Amino acid sequence: MSKKIHVTTTINGEPIEFLCEARHSLLEVLRDSLGLTGSKEGCNNGNCGACTVMLNGVPVDSCLVLGVEVEGATIETVEGIAQNGELHPIQQCFLEGAALQCGICTPGFLVAAKALLEKNPHPSEEEIRFNLAGNLCRCTGYDKIVRSVQAAASQLQETTS
Amino acid sequence: MKAATSDEYKILGTRPIRHDGADKVTGKAKYGADVQFANLAHGKILRSPHAHARIKSIDTSAAEKVPGVFAVITANDFPDPQDKIADLGEGPVTLSHLGSNVMARGKVLYKGHAVAAVAATSTHVAEQALNLIQVDYEILEPVLWVLDAMAEDAPLLHENVFTDSMGEASEKPSNIEKHLHFEKGDIEQGFAEADIVIEREFKTASVHQGYIEPHVATADWNEDGQLRIWTSTQGSFTVRHQTAELVGIPLSRVTVYPCEIGGGFGGKIAVYLQPVAALLSRKSGRPVKLVMQRDEVFEGTGPTPGSFVRVKLGAKNDGTLTAGKAWIAFDAGAFPGGPIGPGCMCVFSCYDLPHATVDGYNVCNNKPKTQAYRAPGSTHVAYATENVLDEIAGELDLDPLDLRLKNAVKEGSRRVDGPVYPEIGCVEVLEAVKNSEHWNAPLEGPYRGRGLALGFWFNCGLKSSATANVNTDGTVTLIEGSTDIGGSRTSLAMQLAETLGLTAEEIHPQVADTDSVGYTDVTGGSRVTFATGLAVCKAGEDIQKQMRQQAAVLWDCDANEIEISGSTFSRNGNSISFQELAAKQLQLGEPIVGRATVAPDCSTNGFGAHIADVEVDPETGKTTVLRYTAIQDAGKAIHPSYVEGQMQGGAVQGIGWALNEEYFFGDAGDMKNASFLDYRMPTCLDVPMIETIIVEVPNPDHPFGVRGVGETPIVPPPAAITIAIHNATGVYMRELPASPPRLWKALQEA
Ligand code: FES
Ligand code: FES
Numbered sequence: 001m002s003k004k005i006h007v008t009t010t011i012n013g014e015p016i017e018f019l020c021e022a023r024h025s026l027l028e029v030l031r032d033s034l035g036l037t038g039s040k041e042g043c044n045n046g047n048c049g050a051c052t053v054m055l056n057g058v059p060v061d062s063c064l065v066l067g068v069e070v071e072g073a074t075i076e077t078v079e080g081i082a083q084n085g086e087l088h089p090i091q092q093c094f095l096e097g098a099a100l101q102c103g104i105c106t107p108g109f110l111v112a113a114k115a116l117l118e119k120n121p122h123p124s125e126e127e128i129r130f131n132l133a134g135n136l137c138r139c140t141g142y143d144k145i146v147r148s149v150q151a152a153a154s155q156l157q158e159t160t161s
Numbered sequence: 162m163k164a165a166t167s168d169e170y171k172i173l174g175t176r177p178i179r180h181d182g183a184d185k186v187t188g189k190a191k192y193g194a195d196v197q198f199a200n201l202a203h204g205k206i207l208r209s210p211h212a213h214a215r216i217k218s219i220d221t222s223a224a225e226k227v228p229g230v231f232a233v234i235t236a237n238d239f240p241d242p243q244d245k246i247a248d249l250g251e252g253p254v255t256l257s258h259l260g261s262n263v264m265a266r267g268k269v270l271y272k273g274h275a276v277a278a279v280a281a282t283s284t285h286v287a288e289q290a291l292n293l294i295q296v297d298y299e300i301l302e303p304v305l306w307v308l309d310a311m312a313e314d315a316p317l318l319h320e321n322v323f324t325d326s327m328g329e330a331s332e333k334p335s336n337i338e339k340h341l342h343f344e345k346g347d348i349e350q351g352f353a354e355a356d357i358v359i360e361r362e363f364k365t366a367s368v369h370q371g372y373i374e375p376h377v378a379t380a381d382w383n384e385d386g387q388l389r390i391w392t393s394t395q396g397s398f399t400v401r402h403q404t405a406e407l408v409g410i411p412l413s414r415v416t417v418y419p420c421e422i423g424g425g426f427g428g429k430i431a432v433y434l435q436p437v438a439a440l441l442s443r444k445s446g447r448p449v450k451l452v453m454q455r456d457e458v459f460e461g462t463g464p465t466p467g468s469f470v471r472v473k474l475g476a477k478n479d480g481t482l483t484a485g486k487a488w489i490a491f492d493a494g495a496f497p498g499g500p501i502g503p504g505c506m507c508v509f510s511c512y513d514l515p516h517a518t519v520d521g522y523n524v525c526n527n528k529p530k531t532q533a534y535r536a537p538g539s540t541h542v543a544y545a546t547e548n549v550l551d552e553i554a555g556e557l558d559l560d561p562l563d564l565r566l567k568n569a570v571k572e573g574s575r576r577v578d579g580p581v582y583p584e585i586g587c588v589e590v591l592e593a594v595k596n597s598e599h600w601n602a603p604l605e606g607p608y609r610g611r612g613l614a615l616g617f618w619f620n621c622g623l624k625s626s627a628t629a630n631v632n633t634d635g636t637v638t639l640i641e642g643s644t645d646i647g648g649s650r651t652s653l654a655m656q657l658a659e660t661l662g663l664t665a666e667e668i669h670p671q672v673a674d675t676d677s678v679g680y681t682d683v684t685g686g687s688r689v690t691f692a693t694g695l696a697v698c699k700a701g702e703d704i705q706k707q708m709r710q711q712a713a714v715l716w717d718c719d720a721n722e723i724e725i726s727g728s729t730f731s732r733n734g735n736s737i738s739f740q741e742l743a744a745k746q747l748q749l750g751e752p753i754v755g756r757a758t759v760a761p762d763c764s765t766n767g768f769g770a771h772i773a774d775v776e777v778d779p780e781t782g783k784t785t786v787l788r789y790t791a792i793q794d795a796g797k798a799i800h801p802s803y804v805e806g807q808m809q810g811g812a813v814q815g816i817g818w819a820l821n822e823e824y825f826f827g828d829a830g831d832m833k834n835a836s837f838l839d840y841r842m843p844t845c846l847d848v849p850m851i852e853t854i855i856v857e858v859p860n861p862d863h864p865f866g867v868r869g870v871g872e873t874p875i876v877p878p879p880a881a882i883t884i885a886i887h888n889a890t891g892v893y894m895r896e897l898p899a900s901p902p903r904l905w906k907a908l909q910e911a
């Protein structure tokens with residue numbers, strides 16, 4: 001077994017240190033070492049988006065990032081979206097809009113959708129579909145996911161204006 | 162239509178937020194892969210690289226010596242079930258088949274078939290050890306295509322499988338494990354009466370359920386002999402039973418804790434990992450977790466059958482159907498079993514045919530053992546029948562909707578497999594199509610076309626249990642055993658709330674383990690909202706009975722004198738609310754616990770119709786879905802968002818089946834596209850919004866009229882899409898998927 005490597009990073013606003021083997025993916029580190037099991041594994045090869053996290057402000061598939069690569073990085077996972085005991089509007093809209101059935105894809109969609117709305121607060125339906133095309137959902141047919149992102153966009157717009 | 166209007170009800174028809182919602186949007190919900198234990202070992206499974214081979218020997222000695230390896234097992238570690246047959250809740254199962262699918266015994270029958278397993282300190286160490294296991298194979302010729310596997314001289318998968326033809330066994334072993342035959346009326350006379358007869362052949366590829374969560378199980382075989390399993394499953398009781406049989410212990414020694422489940426669609430009923438994790442745990446003395454990788458899911462778990470279907474229909478010039486004949490062959494995959502029965506049932510289930518015959522064959526071949534996939538068997542046959550019907554409409558110059566309406570089944574129609582329909586909503590669904598904005602909207606432009614198709618699924622009843630504890634704060638904790646794949650906790654809580662006059666939020670639904678709730682069949686067959694719903698309604702009535710007695714103590718009267726309206730109990734001007742009575746229950750008498758068990762022996766008969774508008778790119782053969790509407794009879798939509806969600810999700814799965822999804826096999830029987838990149842399921846960029854129209858023709862067998870809704874929506878899409886492609890291009894696509902290369906070729910040849 002190879003020697004473990006020490007990594008210092010910031011996850012959901014908190015400084016975190018962990019040890020990992022060179023072959024461990026960020027997803028494995030989050031789930032198995034840090035107990036942050038909100039990020040899901042659907043494919044382990046970058047095809048489903050269930051493991052999406054924000055890495056230095058950019059959504060990435062955490063199964064495609066190595067744990068050792070996040071030295072000094074800032075990471076946000078689904079566990080960091082709700083703040084101070086309050087759901088974020090995107091989470092609230094997903095619940096009100098019934099955007100989840102089994103819910104396994106939901107963490108990835110929430111992270112990706114939040115990233116989209118931060119970059120583009122008024123996305124068209126086409127832009128929402130394009131930006132979420134890296135996240136697979138097998139249950140919903142996407143209709144209610146897209147509508148919930150639209151609802152969150154208008155709600156966020158109201159709160160900022 | 163005597164649909165109940167939503168204002169008859171306080172709770173039903175509203176859209177409360179699901180009870181497990183906050184957990185699922187914050188990442189706190191515990192799915193199968195999220196369970197963690199001290200001393201947990203991680204398992205991995207060695208899988209066959211060959212589609213058909215005899216196992217001459219397996220040498221695990223080198224793997225056992227790898228530092229960090231705790232246990233290695235093969236089929237020899239399982240008890241030999243011999244020729245035992247067990248009823249595991251879905252009809253009789255030959256245990257040696259089930260067991261040999263979990264861990265190959267003697268032969269491997271598909272690429273990806275499990276042959277050995279390792280438990281180690283980590284999956285990485287387990288993987289290293291797997292590489293050191295030596296398996297000596299004698300490679301045999303595989304057979305993949307269903308018609309090839311039926312040939313006399315086809316490679317034989319099982320020496321001990323004989324054709325069961327309507328109860329008669331064949332003399333020689335055969336890959337054809339089952340032949341079904343149904344008839345109604347006089348088929349010769351029926352075709353003689355027809356003015357037009359059309360017969361066509363259709364093929365469909367193997368497709369996978371495609372749930373995003375891979376299979377997962379963690380087992381802990383305790384020192385006292387109790388086996389505990391945490392897993393992702395559609396049915397914790399069937400996992401308990403299957404695992405107990407395969408590892409050879411009484412089922413009471415197994416407790417199954419159902420975790421949140423990341424999709425199933427029929428594919429998470431059979432056990433794969435649970436018995437393996439159990440034996441690895443017994444051998445290693447630790448809890449063991451097994452999680453599949455995506456390629457293992459594609460190669461080692463149930464696709465739905467690939468199929469060959471021949472349908473012949475006869476009609477009079479006015480469109481009246483006179484006769485139908487179907488010949489259906491389905492892949493069973495590696496072991497007997499599969500949805501040929503439902504395939505035969507559904508092929509003509511939407512139309513009142515006076516004369517019909519149906520023959521169905523279920524055929525073993527070197528693919529993973531097929532499993533149920535949403536309305537199993539129905540999509541294949543609807544694709545065939547609806548296309549032939551559309552051709553008849555074209556030939557006779559009749560409106561395709563009117564042709565369907567003219568022949569639609571109604572109460573009293575007899576299906577070819579026997580049953581006579583009770584009150585059903587087939588005609589009402591078609592009328593809703595007729596009145597819909599989509600059907601009446603113009604569709605213009607080159608290479609654009611619209612398709613309409615009908616679909617049916619019978620929907621199960623089966624068995625369910627529920628317990629409901631009344632809390633002194635006036636709320637009710639509902640304990641049930643149906644794993645919740647799409648919001649069923651809430652649709653059940655709403656039925657209890659409606660029964661008791663409470664709000665959905667005043668009910669706290671919990672999905673319990675197999676020791677904590679009465680026997681409950683799988684979350685499948687579109688049965689939960691209906692059958693577990695029945696149990697929940699009855700448990701509510703049980704609560705009301707007990708509370709009435711307590712009110713009688715309070716007012717010193719006979720319980721029969723007390724009236725209940727909503728959540729109010731009253732007598733002679735006195736009244737008390739549910740909440741007040743709940744608060745007094747411990748002073749007035751015994752704790753209030755409602756309980757009920759049900760075994761409804763009926764189908765809830767779901768009909769749906771879909772309208773698809775497509776545009777075909779003649780340069781590439783790519784089909785774009787421009788607009789799509791799903792119409793369905795839900796009986797009574799308890800939570801309309803979740804009914805719509807089922808319709809939308811099923812439609813999009815069906816669109817994937819129609820246009821892209823398929824297993825590509827090499828000549829050696831190896832799947833070439835075992836990843837989400839190459840097995841192309843629809844992304845959100847591939848589909849439009851899916852419009853929905855819910856029709857409500859109440860089901861007479863449920864107090865609120867509920868029908869199952871989950872499965873029907875996958876049935877019409879391949880038919881609707883291919884009919885739309887025909888209307889756009891003039892070519893009929895009689896092989897699925899109608900993928901760009903296939904459609905492009907058809908356009909070139911046209
Ligand atoms: S698990 Fe990372 S993309 Fe699927
Ligand atoms: S809700 Fe099940 S995969 Fe999206």
